[in-house]
Amino acid sequence: MKRFGIERQALAVALIPVLILAVLVESAFLYFRFDEQELMLHDRAELIARQLASSCEFAVFSANRSVLQQLTEGVLWQKDVLGVRLYDADGKTLSVAGDAQWSHATSRQTGEGGIWQDEQSLRVIRPIVPTRLVLDDSAAPPTDSAASSMGGVELVMSKRRLNQSKFELVVFSLLLTALVLLVSVLAAMRVARRITLPIFGMRAALRDLGDGRLGTRVGEMQVSELNDLGQGINQMASRLQQQQEHLQQRIEQATRALREKKEEAEKANFDKTRFLAAASHDLRQPMHALGLFMGELHQRITTAEQRQIVDKVEEAVAAMSGLLESLLDISKLDAGVVVPQLQEIDIAMLTHRLLEVFSAQAAQKFITLRVRCPSARVFSDPILLERILLNLLGNAIRYTPEHGTVLLGCRKRGNHLRIEIRDSGTGIAAQDQT
Numbered sequence: 001m002k003r004f005g006i007e008r009q010a011l012a013v014a015l016i017p018v019l020i021l022a023v024l025v026e027s028a029f030l031y032f033r034f035d036e037q038e039l040m041l042h043d044r045a046e047l048i049a050r051q052l053a054s055s056c057e058f059a060v061f062s063a064n065r066s067v068l069q070q071l072t073e074g075v076l077w078q079k080d081v082l083g084v085r086l087y088d089a090d091g092k093t094l095s096v097a098g099d100a101q102w103s104h105a106t107s108r109q110t111g112e113g114g115i116w117q118d119e120q121s122l123r124v125i126r127p128i129v130p131t132r133l134v135l136d137d138s139a140a141p142p143t144d145s146a147a148s149s150m151g152g153v154e155l156v157m158s159k160r161r162l163n164q165s166k167f168e169l170v171v172f173s174l175l176l177t178a179l180v181l182l183v184s185v186l187a188a189m190r191v192a193r194r195i196t197l198p199i200f201g202m203r204a205a206l207r208d209l210g211d212g213r214l215g216t217r218v219g220e221m222q223v224s225e226l227n228d229l230g231q232g233i234n235q236m237a238s239r240l241q242q243q244q245e246h247l248q249q250r251i252e253q254a255t256r257a258l259r260e261k262k263e264e265a266e267k268a269n270f271d272k273t274r275f276l277a278a279a280s281h282d283l284r285q286p287m288h289a290l291g292l293f294m295g296e297l298h299q300r301i302t303t304a305e306q307r308q309i310v311d312k313v314e315e316a317v318a319a320m321s322g323l324l325e326s327l328l329d330i331s332k333l334d335a336g337v338v339v340p341q342l343q344e345i346d347i348a349m350l351t352h353r354l355l356e357v358f359s360a361q362a363a364q365k366f367i368t369l370r371v372r373c374p375s376a377r378v379f380s381d382p383i384l385l386e387r388i389l390l391n392l393l394g395n396a397i398r399y400t401p402e403h404g405t406v407l408l409g410c411r412k413r414g415n416h417l418r419i420e421i422r423d424s425g426t427g428i429a430a431q432d433q434t
Contacts, residue, residue: 006196014188015181022180026173034166041080041122041162042115048078049113049126049155056086060094060128060150068095080157082121086128088151100156113152117159124155198226202233209233214241287321340381347417348375350386351408358393365402373410378417392421400425 052075059067072084072095083098096102100121113126127149198221208216214237218230294314301307351373362369389408396406404424411418 006192006199010192010195011185011188014191015184018184019181022177026177030169030173033169037162037165041157041159042124044080045115045122045124045155045157046126048075048081049124049153052084052086052155053126053128053153056153057128057130057150060086060088061130063094065095069097071095072097075155080159080161082156082158084156085154086151087154089149094151098156102154102156119163120159122157122159124157125152126155127152195223195226198223198230202226202230205233205237209237209240214244287317290317291321340384342379342381344377345380345382345385347373347378347410350382350389351410353386354389354393354408357390358397361394362397362406365397365400365404367397367400367402368405369397369408370405371408373408373419374412376410376412376417389419389421396421396423396425399423 052071056068056071058064059071068086072086075081075084076097081098083096083100083102085096085100085102086094088094093102113124115125116123128151129149202218205216205218216237217234221227221230294310294317298307298310298314301310351371355369355371358369393406393408400406400423406423407421409420409422411420
């Protein structure tokens with residue numbers, strides 16, 4: 001749907017009624033003016049024809065052609081007369097003057113005469129009726145004028161001046177209409193600008209407000225309704241500016257509080273890392289000594305029951321050693337001591353080693369251990385990646401019930417490889433997830 005600006009719509013609202021009114025007024029003026037000119041030409045033609053018919057009555061009666069010719073030629077001096085013809089009762093031409101096309105009608109055919117016209121000429125025919133003297137008032141006048149007609153007058157008048165006058169009237173009307181429309185356009189544009197310019201100013205102000213320049217304000221306007229609208233925009237901008245300042249203060253306060261919390265968390269994390277590093281380092285030597293003592297104890301046992309107890313203790317010591325190694329690795333990572341060494345890894349070989357490591361442990365619990373990884377090569381730290389997968393697979397097998405399933409899967413995501421470990425265990429409770 002095509003949209004028009006408010007200035008165009010205001011001009012259309014102002015000009016369309018003016019244009020319609022101008023067309024109606026000019027049409028009515030031209031119609032009545034043309035009709036008046038046509039009527040004036042008809043009246044002139046009839047008057048000339050009647051006067052000529054009255055003047056040539058005796059000359060027709062006496063068949064004095066010279067007088068008739070003088071009378072017809074005298075009529076040619078009248079404006080717009082193209083030709084005049086006098087004819088007798090039988091239609092024979094008595095005298096003619098001018099250049100015109102004649103009808104050659106008889107007085108009996110034309111009766112009391114008439115008027116015929118086309119685009120270029122006007123034809124008037126009037127009978128020549130002898131004057132009768134009424135001696136007896138009681139005697140009725142004859143009713144058949146055509147029967148007593150001595151002849152007739154045929155007058156042809158040109159409509160050239162009439163058509164020229166009509167054309168000039170049309171041109172004048174068009175010029176006047178154009179002038180009225182021009183004045184109306186200028187007046188409508190002036191009035192429309194008093195409305196559109198403030199609207200454009202408010203639109204620009206709203207755009208500035210939308211871009212975040214909340215200090216923008218709308219000035220005073222002459223149109224009261226638009227001025228009220230502008231003041232409403234100013235009030236809205238003031239409230240938005242106050243709210244923004246309030247929000248900015250709250251953001252600064254929240255940022256300051258978050259910065260303090262972050263500093264506290266970083267300090268606590270640093271203390272934790274230092275504690276873990278110290279604790280794991282201090283516990284490594286006792287654990288090493290405990291391993292030596294367990295080796296010595298293993299050589300001195302004598303019964304199967306004692307050997308079973310020692311095996312359990314060795315398993316516990318191995319688990320504790322693994323836990324300490326993990327804590328030490330975490331502390332090194334947090335402290336930034338361990339830097340990952342990226343290199344190309346064959347992911348199929350890595351998953352195959354993991355399958356060999358955990359196959360026996362999974363078989364003891366009747367757990368189905370599956371590996372679904374494509375043959376691919378990735379860039380990562382092989383030691384850290386293997387340590388992570390060992391911990392995840394170990395936890396999955398440890399906490400999966402018997403006859404369960406553990407799946408190690410790999411999926412390609414563009415230029416990356418996503419490694420997932422899924423199991424049929426209960427998982428971690430929602431309240432314990434962090």
